[in-house]
Each structure stands twice: as C-alpha cells, then as structure tokens.
Amino acid sequence: MIIKRYIVNNMNEAMNRIRNELGNDAIIVSQRKIRQKGLLGFFKAKKLEVTAAVDEKKQPSVPKTIELEKEIIELKNLISSMNKQVDKKNEKKSESKNKFKSNLIKSGIPEEIVEEIVSEIKKRNEGKKLNQKIYEKEFKNILDEIIKINNIDNGKIHVFVGPTGVGKTTTIAKLASLYSLYKNKKVGLITIDTYRIGAIEQLKTYADILGVPFGVIYSNNEINSVLNEMTNCDIILIDTTGRNSKNYMQLQETKKLINEINPDNVHLVISMTTKEKDIKRIIEDYKILNYNSLILTKIDETNSMGSLVTAIYYSNTPISYITTGQNVPDDIEEAEKTKIINLILEAE
Ligand SMILES: Nc1nc2c(ncn2[C@@H]2O[C@H](COP(=O)(O)OP(=O)(O)OP(=O)(O)O)[C@@H](O)[C@H]2O)c(=O)[nH]1
Ligand SMILES: [Mg+2]
Structure with a gap:
C-alpha cells in the first residue's frame, strides 16, 4: 500500500x-x-x-511515465554537457593546430588581416596538409610580395604630410642632414606649416645648423618665388602642418597648396605607435593628397608590428624610410625589404 x-x-x-x-x-x-x-x-x-x-x-503507469520523462531529461542534459566538453576539446585542438594564426594575432596584427593571410595561404596550398613551417614560409612570401620599397633619390621636390606629432619635421631634419652631410647634395628646406606656433623656428633651426637655404610659404601666391630661390638645390624638402585626417576641410587646404607646388613625391608619415584601426583610416583619408610614399616613424616605441603590417597591407604604397628614435640624423634607415620582413617576423 x-x-x-x-x-x-x-x-x-x-x-x-x-x-x-x-x-x-x-x-x-x-x-x-x-x-x-x-x-x-x-x-x-x-x-x-x-x-x-x-x-x-x-x-498506475502514469507515475512511471513521469519517472521515465525525468530520466530522459537527465540523460539529455548529460549528453549535451558531454558534447560541450568534446566541442571545447576540439576547439583547443584546432587552435593549437593553427598556432601560426594565434601567434600573428598575439603579435598585434589585426584579426581581419590575419584571416585574409591564412585563407590566402590555404588557397595557395590546396590539397596539401599545412603545418607551422609551411605557414611561416608562405607568410614570408606574402610579405615579400606586398612590401614595396621607394627610392627617395628619385625626384627633387618632396612634401611630407601626416597627422600631428608623427615626426614629419624631425624626419625632414634627419633627411636634410643625410643628404647634405653624407650624400653631398644641395638641400633646401621649406615649411608651409604657418599654423602651429614654433613650427617655423623648429625647421629654421635645423636649416641654420646645416647651413642650407630655408623658406616659408604662407599662401599659394608665394610658392613660385620661394621655389625659385632654390633652383640650384638638388633636393627640396617641404614640411606641412600636422592634420587630423578626419578634418576634411584642413586636408583640402593642404591639398590646394600641394597641387600648386606640384612635387615629385608626397610622403605620408605615419607613427607606428598609432592604433591599427586609426592607421587604416589615415591611409584612406590622406588619399586625397595623392601620396606615393610612406615613411614609418617611431618603430623604436613599439614591439607590436601590427601597425607596420596594417600600413603595408592597406596602403599598397612603397615605403621610403623607417625612423627609429629622436636622434637627428642617426635614427633613420632607408627602407629595405628584408629589414622590414625581419622586423615583422621577429616581433611574433
Ligand atoms: N621615439 C621616437 N620619437 C620620434 C621619432 N621621430 C620623431 N620623434 C619625436 O616625436 C615628436 C614630434 O616630432 P615632430 O617632428 O615635431 O612631429 P611633427 O609630425 O612635425 O609634428 P607637428 O608638426 O606638430 O604635426 C618629437 O618629440 C620627436 O623627437 C622616432 O622615430 N622615434
Ligand atoms: Mg612639424
């Protein structure tokens, strides 16, 4: 009972x-x-x-059914928790399988770029079993293909543009020293940065130390007269005001001056301490200035090469120089493919 x-x-x-x-x-x-x-x-x-x-x-059979239902629910829960454990193990397995991918992400290269690189490597090796060695070799090949180098010796008039504080003026001083002291070239320095207080004096100080001609362009109608004073120069380096790339109007102002100057090279100077997302935007926004060269600065201030890869990947523009410190003129190096590839690979 x-x-x-x-x-x-x-x-x-x-x-x-x-x-x-x-x-x-x-x-x-x-x-x-x-x-x-x-x-x-x-x-x-x-x-x-x-x-x-x-x-x-x-x-009655009813309670038994209830008991049975209970047991089924318990079993279902057990199976689903077992499945979850298996999924986690598989995830870990595939993660360790693709150590290459996680290493790139760890090194600071944006996931979006890493995904594209990994899928490109897979495409190039269809049907092959990929291992760490193949991934690394292919990555090196891809870097070798996408890194382009610019020779600054080409052309006479060079304009340097870029966001504020990235090292435009310092880089110009380094280059002016290199060309006048080591390459025996007649250098002329010009600034169109009449916006920032102290900017004119900053570049003039370097011109005075090096004993090279110096000019200031305040408006479009002074361009020719200032340039005419430097007709005997082999190379003319022109400094510009640092611009926030989001400020379209400011970029337009610089564009008008650059169009009038009609330089041989427009160098976009980007600091490697800039966040990858911002580099991508700067590269896009500055396109209206028709830059044809990149100068990557402050490499010494970062261990993550994410910014370097981002600049190379999205700009599709040759690199002229990299700068590695505040010292004028020592902390600048001509861009070289192997050097840049090694910087990226060593940072992993
Ligand atoms: N660590 C490091 N500092 C640098 C490098 N290049 C420039 N700097 C420093 O960055 C600071 C800004 O340099 P500037 O040359 O004045 O930068 P800018 O782009 O001309 O700045 P604005 O004219 O204000 O837009 C200075 O303190 C420089 O010494 C570099 O390669 N490494
Ligand atoms: Mg400056």
Whole structure:
C-alpha cells in the first residue's frame, strides 16, 4: 500500500494530483483544513490536507511515465554537457593546430588581416596538409610580395604630410642632414606649416645648423618665388602642418597648396605607435593628397608590428624610410625589404 499526503488549495487540485501520481484506483483516506506554518501563514488562506492511498500492485503507469520523462531529461542534459566538453576539446585542438594564426594575432596584427593571410595561404596550398613551417614560409612570401620599397633619390621636390606629432619635421631634419652631410647634395628646406606656433623656428633651426637655404610659404601666391630661390638645390624638402585626417576641410587646404607646388613625391608619415584601426583610416583619408610614399616613424616605441603590417597591407604604397628614435640624423634607415620582413617576423 502506498500512502501519500497532499497539501492543496482545493479538492479539485487534490483529485488531479492523486490521479496523476497514484492512478484511478487510489482512494482518499482523509481530508482536513489546515493553516500554513509560520507568521505569514496566519494571513494566508487555509489549505486542504488530503491523504490518499493505493494498492502497490495497482499503481498506475502514469507515475512511471513521469519517472521515465525525468530520466530522459537527465540523460539529455548529460549528453549535451558531454558534447560541450568534446566541442571545447576540439576547439583547443584546432587552435593549437593553427598556432601560426594565434601567434600573428598575439603579435598585434589585426584579426581581419590575419584571416585574409591564412585563407590566402590555404588557397595557395590546396590539397596539401599545412603545418607551422609551411605557414611561416608562405607568410614570408606574402610579405615579400606586398612590401614595396621607394627610392627617395628619385625626384627633387618632396612634401611630407601626416597627422600631428608623427615626426614629419624631425624626419625632414634627419633627411636634410643625410643628404647634405653624407650624400653631398644641395638641400633646401621649406615649411608651409604657418599654423602651429614654433613650427617655423623648429625647421629654421635645423636649416641654420646645416647651413642650407630655408623658406616659408604662407599662401599659394608665394610658392613660385620661394621655389625659385632654390633652383640650384638638388633636393627640396617641404614640411606641412600636422592634420587630423578626419578634418576634411584642413586636408583640402593642404591639398590646394600641394597641387600648386606640384612635387615629385608626397610622403605620408605615419607613427607606428598609432592604433591599427586609426592607421587604416589615415591611409584612406590622406588619399586625397595623392601620396606615393610612406615613411614609418617611431618603430623604436613599439614591439607590436601590427601597425607596420596594417600600413603595408592597406596602403599598397612603397615605403621610403623607417625612423627609429629622436636622434637627428642617426635614427633613420632607408627602407629595405628584408629589414622590414625581419622586423615583422621577429616581433611574433
Ligand atoms: N621615439 C621616437 N620619437 C620620434 C621619432 N621621430 C620623431 N620623434 C619625436 O616625436 C615628436 C614630434 O616630432 P615632430 O617632428 O615635431 O612631429 P611633427 O609630425 O612635425 O609634428 P607637428 O608638426 O606638430 O604635426 C618629437 O618629440 C620627436 O623627437 C622616432 O622615430 N622615434
Ligand atoms: Mg612639424
């Protein structure tokens, strides 16, 4: 005999539960009204206590179904938690399989670029089983293909553009020293940065130290006269005002001056301490100035080569120089493919 006690709100509820749990053969043994326990129970409506019994043999199939359902749910939960564990293991496995990919991401190269590089490597090796060695070799090949080098010796008039504080003026001073002291060239320095306080004096100081001609262009109609004073120079380096690339109007102003100057080279100077996302934007925004060369500065200030790869990847523009410190003229190097590839690979 099974005896069960039910605390319910009414007889109807009791009957339903008894039928479900004990079956149709169950009988009601007793019923009484009760007050719920505790202080709060005092304010609550009275409940009904119903006791029912059924012969063990006559126990219904309904409770068994409920038990069975419970067991099925438990089993399902068990299987799904096992599946989750297997998924996690597989994830870890494929991650360690593609150590190359995670290493690139760890080195600071944006995931978007890493994904494209990995899928390119897979495409180039279709049907082959890829291992770490192949990945590394192919990455080197890709870098070799996308890195382009510019020779600054080409052309006479060079304009340097870029965001504020990236090292435009310092780079011009370094180059002016290199060309006048080591390459025996006649250098002329010009600034069109009449916006920032102290900018003219900054470049003039370098011109005075090197003993090279110096000019300032305040407006479009002075361009020719200033340039004419430097006709005997082999190379003319022109400094510009640092521009926030998001400021379209400011970039337009610089563009007008550059168009009028009609230089042989426009160098976009980018600091490698700039966030990768911002580099991508700068590269886009500055396109209106038709830059044809990159100068990558402050390489010494970062260990992550994400910015370097980002600049190379999105600009599709040859690199002329990299700069590696504040010292004028020592901390500048001509861009070389192997040097840049090694910088990237060593940073991993
Ligand atoms: N660590 C490091 N510092 C650098 C490098 N190049 C320039 N700097 C420093 O960056 C700071 C800004 O340099 P500037 O040459 O004045 O930069 P700019 O782009 O002309 O700045 P604006 O004219 O204000 O737009 C200075 O303190 C420089 O010494 C470099 O390669 N490495
Ligand atoms: Mg400057």
